[in-house]
Amino acid sequence: MEGTMQDFPLMVTSILDFAERWHGEQEVISREVDGETTVSNYRELARSARLTSLALRALGVRPGDCIGTMAWNTVRHMHCWYGIAGSGAVCHTLNPRLFVKDLEYIINHAQDKIIFLDAPLAAIAQQFLPNTPSVQTFIVLTSSSKMPKIEAKPGTTGRPKGVAYTHRSQFLHCMQLGTSNALSMGMHSTVLMIVPMFHANAWGHVFGAPMYGCRLVLPGPDLSGKTVCALMHEHNVTVAAGVPTVFGDLLLHLEKSGRKLPRSLTHINVGGSAMPTSMMQTYERLGIHAVHAWGMTELSPMGTMCVLKPYMQNWSEERKTAVKSKQGIPGIFTDLRIVDDKGKELPRDGKHMGELQAKGAHTTKSYLKVDKPAVDAEGWFSTGDVATIDEHGYMQITDRSKDVIKSGGEWISSIEIENMATAHPQVAEAAVVAMPHEKWGERPLLVVVAKRKGAVSKEAILEHLKGKLAKWWTPDEVVFVDELPHTATGKISKLQLRQQFKKSEAASQGRSKL
Amino acid sequence: MEGTMQDFPLMVTSILDFAERWHGEQEVISREVDGETTVSNYRELARSARLTSLALRALGVRPGDCIGTMAWNTVRHMHCWYGIAGSGAVCHTLNPRLFVKDLEYIINHAQDKIIFLDAPLAAIAQQFLPNTPSVQTFIVLTSSSKMPKIEAKPGTTGRPKGVAYTHRSQFLHCMQLGTSNALSMGMHSTVLMIVPMFHANAWGHVFGAPMYGCRLVLPGPDLSGKTVCALMHEHNVTVAAGVPTVFGDLLLHLEKSGRKLPRSLTHINVGGSAMPTSMMQTYERLGIHAVHAWGMTELSPMGTMCVLKPYMQNWSEERKTAVKSKQGIPGIFTDLRIVDDKGKELPRDGKHMGELQAKGAHTTKSYLKVDKPAVDAEGWFSTGDVATIDEHGYMQITDRSKDVIKSGGEWISSIEIENMATAHPQVAEAAVVAMPHEKWGERPLLVVVAKRKGAVSKEAILEHLKGKLAKWWTPDEVVFVDELPHTATGKISKLQLRQQFKKSEAASQGRSKL
Structure with missing residues (x-):
């Protein structure tokens, strides 16, 4: 025995x-x-x-x-x-x-x-x-x-799983x-x-x-x-x-x-x-x-927690804040990776953006009453998020995969542009959505709610973004609205925004700066 | 699905x-x-x-x-x-x-x-x-x-499992x-x-x-x-x-x-x-x-750890030390209980002594190449230790079950008597073993190694114990030896001690004080 x-x-x-x-x-x-x-x-x-x-x-x-x-x-x-x-x-x-x-x-x-x-x-x-x-x-x-x-x-409108x-x-x-x-x-x-x-x-x-x-x-x-x-x-x-x-x-x-x-x-x-x-x-x-x-x-739901590693304690406040703003590293029961379109794992350099996949003891294998697995052949679950992972293992969400903008074959993070735009003192809320583009595939459109109507101009916003973003990430167009559409759980409905702007943007492609 | x-x-x-x-x-x-x-x-x-x-x-x-x-x-x-x-x-x-x-x-x-x-x-x-x-x-x-x-x-002398x-x-x-x-x-x-x-x-x-x-x-x-x-x-x-x-x-x-x-x-x-x-x-x-x-x-091997509960922080130092000297409370994967001779769970009052049993995710179910389970029908593993559990859940080992002294149907903790005896400034080492007794079944014998030969008398030891132990726990006899027998892992061999003293003690039963 x-x-x-x-x-x-x-x-x-x-x-x-x-x-x-x-x-x-x-x-x-x-x-x-x-x-x-x-x-x-x-x-x-x-x-x-x-x-x-x-x-x-x-x-x-x-x-x-x-x-x-x-x-x-x-x-x-x-x-x-x-x-x-x-x-x-x-x-x-x-x-x-x-x-x-x-x-x-x-x-x-x-x-x-x-x-x-x-x-x-x-x-x-x-x-x-x-x-x-x-x-x-x-x-x-x-x-x-x-x-x-x-x-x-x-x-019923939505069909939650x-x-x-x-x-x-x-x-x-x-x-x-x-x-x-x-x-x-x-x-x-x-x-x-x-x-x-x-x-x-x-x-x-x-x-x-x-x-x-x-x-x-x-x-x-x-x-x-x-x-x-x-x-x-x-x-x-x-x-x-x-x-x-x-x-x-x-x-x-x-x-x-x-x-x-x-x-x-x-x-x-x-x-x-x-x-x-x-x-x-x-x-x-x-x-x-x-x-x-x-x-x-x-x-x-917990995939990562963001606590600084001990060797980061001596870093500058700015550098520490940059790490703390990330989503963190996984616990023992979760593994994460980012992959490209072909499912190939991407480098962990804090720069490569890829679809975030998860695996582990508390990750879903299949949804209730759905007749196919929620994971690929290797057991990876696709989160629907786009992320980077840096050389220290810290993961940062840069987008939902359906919201990411693919311009000239490269990904642009809508979240990063939004963060930059809302840092402008006169901007109350901002959203970036992809607009179809003949040459580049997609280009970012920035939709802004100003704190007071007319308090800020398109030019002022673009000036504010200058130097903070790669030139090709900079939105071609800034549109002001009175309010943004929100979902039932309080998130900005980018789906609705995209539908709303598709026609007008298609008509304005001639103004593209790139 | x-x-x-x-x-x-x-x-x-x-x-x-x-x-x-x-x-x-x-x-x-x-x-x-x-x-x-x-x-x-x-x-x-x-x-x-x-x-x-x-x-x-x-x-x-x-x-x-x-x-x-x-x-x-x-x-x-x-x-x-x-x-x-x-x-x-x-x-x-x-x-x-x-x-x-x-x-x-x-x-x-x-x-x-x-x-x-x-x-x-x-x-x-x-x-x-x-x-x-x-x-x-x-x-x-x-x-x-x-x-x-x-x-x-x-x-081969021992047969470890x-x-x-x-x-x-x-x-x-x-x-x-x-x-x-x-x-x-x-x-x-x-x-x-x-x-x-x-x-x-x-x-x-x-x-x-x-x-x-x-x-x-x-x-x-x-x-x-x-x-x-x-x-x-x-x-x-x-x-x-x-x-x-x-x-x-x-x-x-x-x-x-x-x-x-x-x-x-x-x-x-x-x-x-x-x-x-x-x-x-x-x-x-x-x-x-x-x-x-x-x-x-x-x-x-970890069954318990001893960390004070938050409401104990305001207790007196003496009371806190008493808790810290115990073996502690179990972690999430272990359950413990103390039972009497019939396997009935004993109260958790810090007084009742019983055999300690364990159950859990990292407790043995059966030994290697031993053809019977190491647990009882309910899945409890008998540790071979005798312990108390207090009303706060803190477990304290009072003996190995083979070393406990059963006098008049009640258990006496050899460890507690040994702790009291070694607190005497002239005692280097002490061991308490059970000696057979016609009337009480067993009685404790205290075996002492003095720091210097002749530095302390039997009477001085008994005087030192007075008031610190229940009268019926007090050893009937104190014997001085030059050294105690030890096992290969450095523990006192009570088995050898018992064999050594069985004859002499049997002969001296007339001197029993109870």
Whole structure:
């Protein structure tokens, strides 16, 4: 008989079992949807999660069934995640900010049987309920006295793909959070989980916090700078995770109110989109490490974190800032590479731009109910991002591959031009899209929203860009608009912009400068 | 088709692949067996490991073959570990301090085909070689000019059991090292790996250091306080791992030489046996966190680490020291419990003593070539230690189960009595063993080595113990000896002591005080 080691399936439920046994007294503080604060701990959380599992089984839930949750970050939502996992079912988070038609599509695609719901979101549920026949039961996360009335009344543009995580992928993914190369989350930490549990898996914090015995603060629905600041002070938060918008609001609140951040705060984990360099510098000046994370739903989501390597500590501030603005290096369970059109790996010199591909223990292999693999023959998943990787291993996103501009066979980064343009003091927002061009294939068009109408001219913008960009990267045309089109999740809709400008630009090709 | 995540087998070889790609420039500093220092990095280490794999395959090594290593901590030994793993073979470390007869048994039991060997250990190899017919090849880790001559000339007490780790168990085990609840090892760390690679898997540091991109310092064969201190200064070591003996030597060196430890040093990882409280306090006074780790070969080996929980920070120094002297709480991949004679779990109150059992991803399930499982029906592995677990989850070893004294149906901790006895200023060493007793079953016998012969009396020892131990724990008899018998690994042989005193004690039962 060969000697061997024990079986130990990597189940997310065993994370909470562990926290219950060895960090049972650690606090879980939750700001509920009615604004009241509750304080419990991992021992109680584990007990409630088990009761939730039992209740789900009593409702006829079977392993593999999909159970939806549409809720803010509260301890009740935590009960649902662990309770659903413990019942053997699949937890399916729903973003209440999506259009109702999208929610209907998503719920029908997953065939959700039951949906857990925060009371204030009942009005949304009421709208999609008539068109989601798989949903047999709603469970409202509230006390009986606050139960809302939900009545169904009779009633798709996007086709989002579903990513199904495994217990193993989630378990391994969240281990990143406690490592000292990333956020150093541990039992000495108090973690404010601002990133919503319906947004890209809350970046693994739901599992990472109990795994490392962290004190956890759940903010509920109010993510305003004022409330976030108050929560940080009240509970001596040491690390907070959220998108740049939230941290921008927080800075505005500090400016307006004259308040300061608590001295306990040492790290912020920033993802969702890149934090503007100036905002990052402001946080650094306040003595707070702003750690850029990059990822996507398909990567569970964390693919990279940006922490300086030790030999960079002696670099100039400017050079350090340049590294910190990048998306960072991957953790142990992820490998990354950039490839050209033919799938050939490109050099890691910080200059070559290529499609970013990922591989690893928490990267998607195939989408839910899609009948072909999401990876190539070698197992690489194409992220749809265009990036560089420098000689130190730091990856930087330069574009979405559908937004990159291919001019004369070379790629131009729309993001880099946008960053340069928004650095102009009179520019509120800017977007660069590719316009078809007979000679060069594509050329960049810069679309600008000025802070005040007429405050800046095309010539002033081009003068501002001069010397900052390679000549052939410089946009041929600058167009001013009153506002840019945005998607439901707040990103600039470049698709809509391209359609809008295709005709006018085609007509103006004669003005091309190259 | 159900959506799913990528396959990513947890192979230790992928740890070095990762370090090569993302921390390739990180230094690996090695003090070779001839005293010279070499500096390489993870990129070069990965390359050499691949060459080693190729060489092994060329030598006819097949997956599953056992390859021995008998070597000190050097970068060449690292090449062997990763090279053997990469060839699909099993790496089998040999402790050069064992008796030749034991080495013969171990090598024959594993059927080692090839043995990697440090040149200065050739004399040992020469002794066991005639009796280890499975060994076809020796590979000496040296340059050609320093090659020793090895000639075979023609030529078992213990029967150690073999533990075979899996890639998965090793991968998960070493993840503990980078978490901020343990040693916070990361790319900012410089790790001095004093614990030998042939001793309980070097506590996972061989895999943990590259996994987290740590700078690594390998000390070679000289582990004296002087050399350890010099290495710490020379390379700005931040964390060192070793047994209490090494750290005791280091303190003696500081005392004698008047040197100080470098300011870079923040943590020491102490295992193998418990560090005396006074030594721990000395390190704490020097501003260095002494982190107690407990484990055993069967646990890969790390089972617990002792770091204070945040709510303990405000406790009195005395109370904190009491916690730090314990063995600590387990990491995410290990569960522990204490059970009574019938296998029933005992309360976690810091008082109940029971046999310590372990379960988890890096705990042995079965020994090599032993035809029955090493775990019970529920999957628990019995450690052979007796321990308490307190209400905060901190485990403390009170005895080896074969050394515990069972008096009147209750357990008495031999370790606790020994600690009390050695605190007497005139006691050099002390051991407590169980003596058979007609009425109580067993009673403790205290065996003492005085600092100077006749410097302390039986009455003085008993007076010293008074009030420090429960009356029924107090030894009935104190015996003075010139020296205590020790095992090959330096531990007191209680088996031999018991045999030695059985007759005399049986005759003296009339003097029992209870």
